Amino acid sequence: MGAVAKAVKKVTLLVHGHGSEFFPGKKSRVEVEVPAPACVNDILDAIGVNRSLVMFAVSNGVRQGKDYVPLDGEELIIVTPPSGG
Amino acid sequence: MSKLYGYGGTILRIDLTTGEIRKEPTPEKLCREYLGGRGFVAKLEWDEVAPGTDPLSPGNKVIMAPGPLSGVLLPGSGKCEFGAKSPQTGGYGDSNVGGHLAPEVKYAGYDAVIIGGAAAKPTVIVIDDDKVTLVDGSKYWGKGCIEAEAMIKKDFGEDFQVATIGPAGENLVKYAIISHDFGRQAGRTGVGTVLGSKKVKAIAVRGTKSIPLAQPDKVYEKAKQMFDRCFSLPGFKEWTPYGTAGVTDWVNEVGSFPTKNFWTGYFEDYKKINGPSLRERILVTDKACFNCPIPCGKYSKTKTSKGEVYVEGPEYETIGMMGGNLLLGSIEEIAYVNYVADELGIDTISGGGVLAFAMECFEKGVITEREAGRKLLFGDLDSACYLLEKIAKREGIGDVLADGVRAAAAKLGKGSEKYAIHVKGLEISAYEPRYAPAMMLAYMTADVGAHHNRAWAITYDVQVGRDTLEGKAKRVIELQHIRPLFDTLGLCRLQWVEIGFELSHYAELFPLVTGINYMWDDLLNISERIWNLTRAYSIREIEGFGRDHDYPPPRFYEEKVPTGPAKGKGLTMDDLNRLLDDYYALRGWDSKGIPTGRKLRELGLDYVAEALGR
Ligand code: SF4
Numbered sequence: 001m002g003a004v005a006k007a008v009k010k011v012t013l014l015v016h017g018h019g020s021e022f023f024p025g026k027k028s029r030v031e032v033e034v035p036a037p038a039c040v041n042d043i044l045d046a047i048g049v050n051r052s053l054v055m056f057a058v059s060n061g062v063r064q065g066k067d068y069v070p071l072d073g074e075e076l077i078i079v080t081p082p083s084g085g
Numbered sequence: 086m087s088k089l090y091g092y093g094g095t096i097l098r099i100d101l102t103t104g105e106i107r108k109e110p111t112p113e114k115l116c117r118e119y120l121g122g123r124g125f126v127a128k129l130e131w132d133e134v135a136p137g138t139d140p141l142s143p144g145n146k147v148i149m150a151p152g153p154l155s156g157v158l159l160p161g162s163g164k165c166e167f168g169a170k171s172p173q174t175g176g177y178g179d180s181n182v183g184g185h186l187a188p189e190v191k192y193a194g195y196d197a198v199i200i201g202g203a204a205a206k207p208t209v210i211v212i213d214d215d216k217v218t219l220v221d222g223s224k225y226w227g228k229g230c231i232e233a234e235a236m237i238k239k240d241f242g243e244d245f246q247v248a249t250i251g252p253a254g255e256n257l258v259k260y261a262i263i264s265h266d267f268g269r270q271a272g273r274t275g276v277g278t279v280l281g282s283k284k285v286k287a288i289a290v291r292g293t294k295s296i297p298l299a300q301p302d303k304v305y306e307k308a309k310q311m312f313d314r315c316f317s318l319p320g321f322k323e324w325t326p327y328g329t330a331g332v333t334d335w336v337n338e339v340g341s342f343p344t345k346n347f348w349t350g351y352f353e354d355y356k357k358i359n360g361p362s363l364r365e366r367i368l369v370t371d372k373a374c375f376n377c378p379i380p381c382g383k384y385s386k387t388k389t390s391k392g393e394v395y396v397e398g399p400e401y402e403t404i405g406m407m408g409g410n411l412l413l414g415s416i417e418e419i420a421y422v423n424y425v426a427d428e429l430g431i432d433t434i435s436g437g438g439v440l441a442f443a444m445e446c447f448e449k450g451v452i453t454e455r456e457a458g459r460k461l462l463f464g465d466l467d468s469a470c471y472l473l474e475k476i477a478k479r480e481g482i483g484d485v486l487a488d489g490v491r492a493a494a495a496k497l498g499k500g501s502e503k504y505a506i507h508v509k510g511l512e513i514s515a516y517e518p519r520y521a522p523a524m525m526l527a528y529m530t531a532d533v534g535a536h537h538n539r540a541w542a543i544t545y546d547v548q549v550g551r552d553t554l555e556g557k558a559k560r561v562i563e564l565q566h567i568r569p570l571f572d573t574l575g576l577c578r579l580q581w582v583e584i585g586f587e588l589s590h591y592a593e594l595f596p597l598v599t600g601i602n603y604m605w606d607d608l609l610n611i612s613e614r615i616w617n618l619t620r621a622y623s624i625r626e627i628e629g630f631g632r633d634h635d636y637p638p639p640r641f642y643e644e645k646v647p648t649g650p651a652k653g654k655g656l657t658m659d660d661l662n663r664l665l666d667d668y669y670a671l672r673g674w675d676s677k678g679i680p681t682g683r684k685l686r687e688l689g690l691d692y693v694a695e696a697l698g699r
Contacts, residue, residue: 014319017585022548028319028585052547055335058323079323081335081544082583 009036009072011043019053019080040066040076055079090299091153091599092116093194097217099210101283102143102202106217111196117601118689120611122152123572125197126168126179127618131693133199136625140172140275141257141282143203149190149248149288150197152575153599156188156296156375159308160315160586161577163187163375167271169279173259173435173489174510174534176623176630178274181538181572182248183374184266189246192292204284209237212290213245222286227252229428230264237287245289251430253477254281258487260435260512264427268382268397269374272432274511274533299600307597311590315378318584325371327360328381329401329583334359336405339547340651341517341524344409345463346441347506347640350517351649354414358404362416372397377577379584387420389466396424399433402537405515406437411444412464422469429477434536435489438512440472442490443482445504451497457482506638508535509623518637519646520654521546523557526664529635530561532619540564541582554660558667566612573612614688617672617680621693624679631677635665 013023013030020028024047034046040057044050044066057064058077070076089111098107119128126148138144147169154162165187171178190198193214200210207222225233230251237247247265254261254277261277262270271277298304315321324331333355336342340350356362363383372382386395399407399419407426408419426433446452447461454460458481462468475483485493490505490512506513511534518525523542528535540561549556567588571578574595580586592605603611624630636642645655669676673684682699685691693699 015585016319016321016323018582019544019548020585022544050548052339053544055332077319077323082324082329082332082579 007036008033009038009070011070011073012075013043013078014075015078015080017080017082022053023047023049036072037069039069040064040078053080055081088297088600089113089116090297091157092121093191093196093294093296095194095196097195097198097212099198099200099217099219100202101200101204101208101219101285104219116153116196116599118611119615120153120573120608121196122150122155122164122166122575123168123179123181123569124611124615125150126166127177127615127622129197129199130168130170130177131618131622133201134170138170140170140175140279143201143283145170145279145282147200147276147279147283147285148197149200151187151190152573154594155575156191157298157304157308157598158376159576159594160311161374161377161580162575163377164572164575164577165190165271166572166575167263167276169276170626171274171533172257172278173275174623175627176509176534177532177619178276179533179572180263180271180273180276182263182265182269182271183577184246184269185375186246186248186265186290187575188375189290189292191296192294193290194292194294198288200280200283200285203282207284207286209286210288211241212288214291214293225249225286226255230262230430231267231428233287234264234267237289241289242291245291247287247289249287250277250280250285251428251477253430253487254278255286256477256479256487257281258431258476258479259489259492260432260439261430262432264430266374268372268384268427270427270432272434273536277430298598300597303597304594307590307594311586311594312378314590315580315584315586318586321379321584324583325379325381326364328383330363330383330399330404331360332401333404336516338650339543340646340649340654341521341543342409343405343513343515343517345412346410346445346504347513347517348445349648350519350646350651352409352412352414355409357414358408358416358419363399366416367420369395374577379580381579381583385420387417387424389417389421391421391466391470394421394424396420396427398427399423402515403433403437406434407440407469410437410441410515411469413466413469414464418466421466422473425470425473429473431473431477434514435512436473436476438506439476439486439490439493440469442493442501442504442506443472443486444468446497446501449504451499451501451504452482503639506640508637509533509634511535516543517646517651519641519656520551520651522551522554522656522660522664523560525637525641525656525661526557526561526668527564529637529661529665530565530668532616532623535637539568541568551654554663554667558664558671561668562671565616566609569615570608570612573615610688614690617685617688617690618693620680621685621690621697624697631679632665635678636661
């Protein structure tokens with residue numbers, strides 16, 4: 001039997017807030033390809049962003065925890081902490 | 086002299102002792118070298134307040150200064166700086182307020198208002214374009230900040246923008262605020278106290294002029310682009326509903342929430358006092374400053390056992406300092422204490438620190454029930470409100486606490502210094518820094534004393550590692566130049582900090598407004614000049630000022646965090662010394678934390694080098 005190709009999914013992260021400076025290329029829009037299934041925490045690990053730097057994600061207008069598993073092709077808003085003033 | 090664009094063009098001087106009012110053209114050199122806002126405040130404090138002046142004497146001056154971008158139709162251009170020699174620290178003091186004051190001052194034609202001397206009786210300074218008068222303010226004396234603001238607007242006209250002090254400022258509580266726009270405050274370093282010492286109850290301003298712009302069409306185009314960008318940024322909709330309160334959960338989850346007088350960094354009830362609680366339980370409406378697309382102000386109505394009131398807030402700092410730090414676990418109660426402090430004219434950050442200090446002193450037997458007049462209990466709304474009233478009136482134990490935790494601990498003794506959480510005499514704001522070295526260094530080295538607004542570095546700690554000291558000083562310095570630059574330009578920094586609005590917009594904008602061809606790096610160089618000047622000011626004013634003044638309170642290096650996600654973590658004295666050594670070296674300061682003569686001259690501060698004998 002030949003090797004089974006690993007499923008990969010593409011997710012677009014729209015990074016909200018100052019924390020975007022710690023995302024690849026200091027960008028607020030980051031496209032990532034990760035092995036499926038992967039939750040938000042897995043995606044953060046894959047791109048070298050500390051999990052604690054993200055407060056929560058938003059998918060289709062709904063707040064999601066970092067254990068949320070986005071679908072292939074999904075755009076996710078990633079909310080990093082505001083500075084409290 | 087070339088025409089000054091972006092500026093009102095005039096500096097207004099008021100001598101309250103003689104009643105003399107003078108106007109002079111804003112010097113172009115001052116604009117080019119110090120920009121405005123915080124830069125003007127720093128330079129004018131240095132030049133005009135004689136060395137050794139008692140902060141509460143007529144010799145001190147309150148300086149009110151919008152910035153060159155204040156009042157221009159840009160996002161968040163409504164910020165005004167107040168400054169004075171600080172009665173709380175004895176060193177450089179300033180504080181920033183939003184609302185609608187800065188644009189009005191600019192529209193009246195002024196880049197700075199310098200208030201010196203002292204009036205014989207309560208006074209309202211009325212600035213109505215070119216007409217400036219000193220009006221008897223006796224009928225407003227004794228009134229709360231917000232009540233007085235409403236009365237003055239009714240008496241003089243709703244189109245006046247009004248800044249007031251409350252009973253705390255009148256009674257010279259050292260951390261009294263200047264209040265404006267029914268719930269915005271220049272809260273820190275006791276600027277309201279200095280206004281109170283001059284018997285100024287309020288400043289009312291109305292302006293009808295325009296601000297000259299170097300390239301009006303391009304400013305308009307750029308401003309439109311900036312607004313569009315703000316609205317289009319990912320997550321814009323996620324931040325605005327909660328404003329700064331939205332960070333409460335995260336700060337707890339990383340173990341940095343001030344809890345029980347900074348005993349620990351995690352408050353079990355934080356879900357009851359976070360952004361969603363505020364929005365769902367007490368919010369009436371969002372409220373914005375001048376020209377702001379992201380209204381972080383939350384106007385609320387709260388009902389507690391003590392009554393039902395309206396208040397702007399609570400924002401994050403108040404939730405931290407009056408919530409977790411006092412163990413108040415209901416958003417309604419925090420909003421109520423917020424209201425009491427705002428009306429009395431007490432800074433909720435320092436006030437929260439002082440109340441927590443008093444409660445811990447009570448718990449440890451340093452303050453007795455007899456001395457206090459009642460029990461002072463954590464988690465008790467009555468205790469908090471009682472203390473605020475006593476402090477504002479300087480009655481009983483309130484008189485001791487009215488001078489801040491450093492002075493109160495010195496008076497009370499019995500080891501209470503351990504519970505006095507401050508740096509340089511300024512109570513620490515709402516981040517527990519024991520497991521956040523960059524944040525700790527930010528507090529240690531903030532020029533006004535422990536304040537988060539100079540460098541909020543905790544995300545950097547989280548990303549690069551909370552156990553490492555490497556690179557922390559560099560990051561803190563970068564932030565100490567960027568963040569106060571907003572106070573210098575007269576802008577709100579939250580569009581950048583919270584929404585992630587790019588700094589490049591501001592760099593592009595500055596020359597279009599002012600006609601001065603500064604690049605971003607030029608602006609940062611000026612910010613560094615101002616930082617060194619404010620440091621030098623404290624060196625000039627406080628005997629022996631330097632490294633010893635940069636250490637945090639012993640709790641932060643003698644005790645590990647006892648509970649929560651940061652449990653067992655903490656910094657040692659060696660760590661603190663390493664942070665300071667790195668910081669001084671990168672700044673070009675000597676090992677005692679004094680800028681070298683070379684550094685000062687490199688920054689164009691030759692006059693400072695001379696004054697300090699460097
Ligand atoms: S973000 Fe908040 S503080 Fe800043 S201008 Fe807007 S309302 Fe004012």
